[in-house]
Amino acid sequence: MGIGRTARTLPLLNQRAGFDCPGCAWPDPLAADGDRRKAAEFCENGAKAVAEEATIRRIGADFFARHSVAELAERTDYWLGQQGRLTQPMILRHGDDHYRPIGWDAAFDVIAENLAALGSPDEAAFYTSGRTSNEAAFAYQLLVRCFGTNNLPDCSNMCHESSGAALTETIGVGTGSVSLSDVEHADLVLVLGQNPGTNHPRMLSSLERVKHRGGRIVSVNPLPETGLRRFKNPQNLSGIVGSGTALADEFAQIRIGGDLALLKALSGLLVLADDEAPGWVLDHEFIEKHTHAFTEFAEQARDIDWAATERATGLERQQIERIARMLVESDRTVVCWAMGLTQHKQAVATIREVVNLLLLRGMIGKPGAGVCPVRGHSNVQGDRTMGIYEKMPESFLHALEREFGVTVPRAHGRDTVEVLRGMHEGRIKALVAMGGNFAAATPDTEVTERALRGCALTVHVSTKLNRSHVVPGNTALILPTLGRTERDGQESGEQFVTVEDSMSVVHASRGRLRPASDHLLSEVAIVSRLARRLLGAQHPVRWEEFERDYDVIRDHIARVVPGCEDYNQRVRQPDGFVMPHPPRDSRTFPTESGRANFTVNVPEPVEVPDGRLLLQTLRSHDQYNTTIYGLSDRYRGIEDARRVVLVNADDIAALGFADGDLVDVVSEWMAAHGGVEERRASRFRIVAYPTARGCAAAYYPEANPLVPLGAVAEKSNTPVSKAVVVRLEPQSQSRLRSARVSPARSR
Numbered sequence: 214m215g216i217g218r219t220a221r222t223l224p225l226l227n228q229r230a231g232f233d234c235p236g237c238a239w240p241d242p243l244a245a246d247g248d249r250r251k252a253a254e255f256c257e258n259g260a261k262a263v264a265e266e267a268t269i270r271r272i273g274a275d276f277f278a279r280h281s282v283a284e285l286a287e288r289t290d291y292w293l294g295q296q297g298r299l300t301q302p303m304i305l306r307h308g309d310d311h312y313r314p315i316g317w318d319a320a321f322d323v324i325a326e327n328l329a330a331l332g333s334p335d336e337a338a339f340y341t342s343g344r345t346s347n348e349a350a351f352a353y354q355l356l357v358r359c360f361g362t363n364n365l366p367d368c369s370n371m372c373h374e375s376s377g378a379a380l381t382e383t384i385g386v387g388t389g390s391v392s393l394s395d396v397e398h399a400d401l402v403l404v405l406g407q408n409p410g411t412n413h414p415r416m417l418s419s420l421e422r423v424k425h426r427g428g429r430i431v432s433v434n435p436l437p438e439t440g441l442r443r444f445k446n447p448q449n450l451s452g453i454v455g456s457g458t459a460l461a462d463e464f465a466q467i468r469i470g471g472d473l474a475l476l477k478a479l480s481g482l483l484v485l486a487d488d489e490a491p492g493w494v495l496d497h498e499f500i501e502k503h504t505h506a507f508t509e510f511a512e513q514a515r516d517i518d519w520a521a522t523e524r525a526t527g528l529e530r531q532q533i534e535r536i537a538r539m540l541v542e543s544d545r546t547v548v549c550w551a552m553g554l555t556q557h558k559q560a561v562a563t564i565r566e567v568v569n570l571l572l573l574r575g576m577i578g579k580p581g582a583g584v585c586p587v588r589g590h591s592n593v594q595g596d597r598t599m600g601i602y603e604k605m606p607e608s609f610l611h612a613l614e615r616e617f618g619v620t621v622p623r624a625h626g627r628d629t630v631e632v633l634r635g636m637h638e639g640r641i642k643a644l645v646a647m648g649g650n651f652a653a654a655t656p657d658t659e660v661t662e663r664a665l666r667g668c669a670l671t672v673h674v675s676t677k678l679n680r681s682h683v684v685p686g687n688t689a690l691i692l693p694t695l696g697r698t699e700r701d702g703q704e705s706g707e708q709f710v711t712v713e714d715s716m717s718v719v720h721a722s723r724g725r726l727r728p729a730s731d732h733l734l735s736e737v738a739i740v741s742r743l744a745r746r747l748l749g750a751q752h753p754v755r756w757e758e759f760e761r762d763y764d765v766i767r768d769h770i771a772r773v774v775p776g777c778e779d780y781n782q783r784v785r786q787p788d789g790f791v792m793p794h795p796p797r798d799s800r801t802f803p804t805e806s807g808r809a810n811f812t813v814n815v816p817e818p819v820e821v822p823d824g825r826l827l828l829q830t831l832r833s834h835d836q837y838n839t840t841i842y843g844l845s846d847r848y849r850g851i852e853d854a855r856r857v858v859l860v861n862a863d864d865i866a867a868l869g870f871a872d873g874d875l876v877d878v879v880s881e882w883m884a885a886h887g888g889v890e891e892r893r894a895s896r897f898r899i900v901a902y903p904t905a906r907g908c909a910a911a912y913y914p915e916a917n918p919l920v921p922l923g924a925v926a927e928k929s930n931t932p933v934s935k936a937v938v939v940r941l942e943p944q945s946q947s948r949l950r951s952a953r954v955s956p957a958r959s960r
């Protein structure tokens with residue numbers, strides 16, 4: 214960004230008069246939290262996210278004239294991302310191997326003509342990444358539904374869809390029930406399948422506050438993540454000169470996919486303990502007043518099969534009993550989780566079991582207690598609230614029709630995996646992506662790339678170059694848009710947008726930097742102009758008004774989206790407003806039973822044949838989703854390498870390999886047709902790492918080719934990226950010298 218630009222920009226990050234971090238969705242401190250927003254209210258990865266967007270590097274027509282698509286496709290994701298901000302619309306016409314500049318109107322003509330030429334609107338899919346603002350998301354879903362389809366896949370399909378499905382079924386609302394203050398006032402925080410040190414770093418400050426208040430933390434993870442061991446907070450003297458704060462009081466190094474068995478055993482221990490001392494452990498008043506199906510649940514919970522539990526979890530009974538005692542001694546328990554729970558076959562069952570555990574002691578709708586799925590994308594929750602979902606309820610669709618005098622489709626659309634399947638089968642012929650990096654974020658890379666190349670049209674609204682741009686359809690367009698850090702001037706003046714964080718706080722974000730190019734359009738302007746071109750000038754929705762003044766969109770949101778009444782007034786409050794959450798707000802559970810539902814979930818641990826490992830895909834510390842900031846995964850002691858597979862040293866020896874060997878990683882998956890499907894990812898260096906025995910890890914998107922399209926979670930259809938059975942095959946050139954691995958990892 215350069216020094217001057219950095220000095221002007223970072224002080225605005227996560228500030229009330231500034232812009233929301235384009236990184237994760239960890240909330241900002243509110244006035245209610247004692248108004249302790251820091252001058253530097255951001256973490257290292259937030260600064261990197263801003264630097265990526267506000268870079269001074271630029272690419273335009275000359276860049277694309279120099280680089281053919283075929284040449285660009287050979288480049289790494291890291292290299293592509295480092296080329297700079299896109300500055301003008303580009304088109305790749307059928308048969309050409311270079312992107313060429315195109316005017317905005319001509320671009321919208323091409324898109325509209327291709328979409329209109331489809332046999333049905335359901336042959337198109339409209340993807341959304343979690344960076345899209347509420348205003349753009351609301352306008353986009355309206356455009357898509359007015360076009361005639363509900364094919365609105367989004368990045369949530371690949372991350373917290375399982376959380377939404379489980380929470381909606383059990384407590385009636387698909388989002389977390391805690392505020393930042395609840396987390397920080399909990400006396401026990403369970404962190405399951407999450408690495409906040411890399412993926413939600415400001416969360417460490419909150420965990421530090423839990424510790425300073427005498428609270429305890431339990432970390433459950435197949436990997437000993439540094440960020441959950443000790444935190445040196447750079448905002449405190451003790452963090453700079455001292456040894457910082459020890460975080461996890463208990464680290465349960467669980468076997469991949471063992472969380473369901475662990476949670477069931479913990480619930481069983483609580484029920485059995487209460488049998489010994491009725492009313493001393495379980496919150497019977499809460500259970501009787503607010504829950505459903507406790508008796509059936511308790512019956513099966515008491516029957517703990519310890520041999521199966523220890524096998525599935527890889528944990529000893531003593532440790533599980535220790536954690537159960539911590540739960541019994543806790544008055545305010547919060548359970549936080551991320552992809553380590555959501556990207557498994559039984560992810561929904563596992564998260565239902567989290568709810569069971571908390572219901573037993575009345576830990577929902579209580580200050581300092583509750584469920585906390587931590588979102589990885591800054592506005593993924595807001596986009597869903599605005600209607601970016603392929604299965605919106607009738608009430609929402611009816612409200613749209615009433616508000617705009619339009620007719621919208623009722624047939625549910627396709628989520629991301631179904632869109633990929635549809636492309637593969639030739640039933641989806643066009644993809645329009647609002648942000649994101651569809652080709653790299655999705656599983657089964659070779660299948661995905663073939664499917665994308667088979668499309669008649671691919672359109673990406675982007676700020677920077679990425680893999681998806683070099684996996685084009687017959688006709689491909691890149692539409693450059695404003696970043697979150699940039700001023701958004703429209704006819705009525707400078708605009709602000711709104712986002713919703715992981716704790717349901719909706720607040721404003723105002724870009725301050727001069728746009729990277731005069732040829733950029735905002736997301737809202739792109740949607741508005743495409744709608745006018747696609748739906749015609751006589752369409753009942755006043756699209757041009759959306760672009761002229763975002764208040765117009767917000768007034769519509771206020772009348773259509775539940776919980777968003779008086780939207781314009783309330784988002785102008787310094788801290789915005791908090792979306793309603795009946796379980797949190799009033800212990801009201803809008804479920805089918807009208808109560809919080811206990812559920813019975815039966816673990817089916819993944820069978821791993823001899824000589825195989827169970828692999829999870831994950832981020833390095835130097836990446837954000839598919840954006841690679843750099844090649845330094847320093848907390849794991851890995852530098853200058855991304856094609857690495859982390860394996861326990863004892864497993865390496867048992868498999869007859871050595872640290873540093875070069876291998877192909879081959880996944881094996883029992884397909885629905887009963888045969889074993891294989892996927893290969895070549896040239897990975899084995900890195901000896903203290904993973905749980907039998908478990909391995911590799912970075913995505915490099916490991917995404919190993920996750921077959923059909924490997925999805927029950928109910929949520931989320932790709933099973935955290936539990937892939939793999940074998941390692943030796944490579945002829947056995948060792949890779951380039952990567953540097955410091956002894957840090959042996960700690």
Ligand code: SF4
Pocket residue numbers: 227234235236237238239254255256257258259260262412413414415416
């Ligand atoms: S914790 Fe997340 S939202 Fe906060 S500054 Fe870091 S990346 Fe951004």
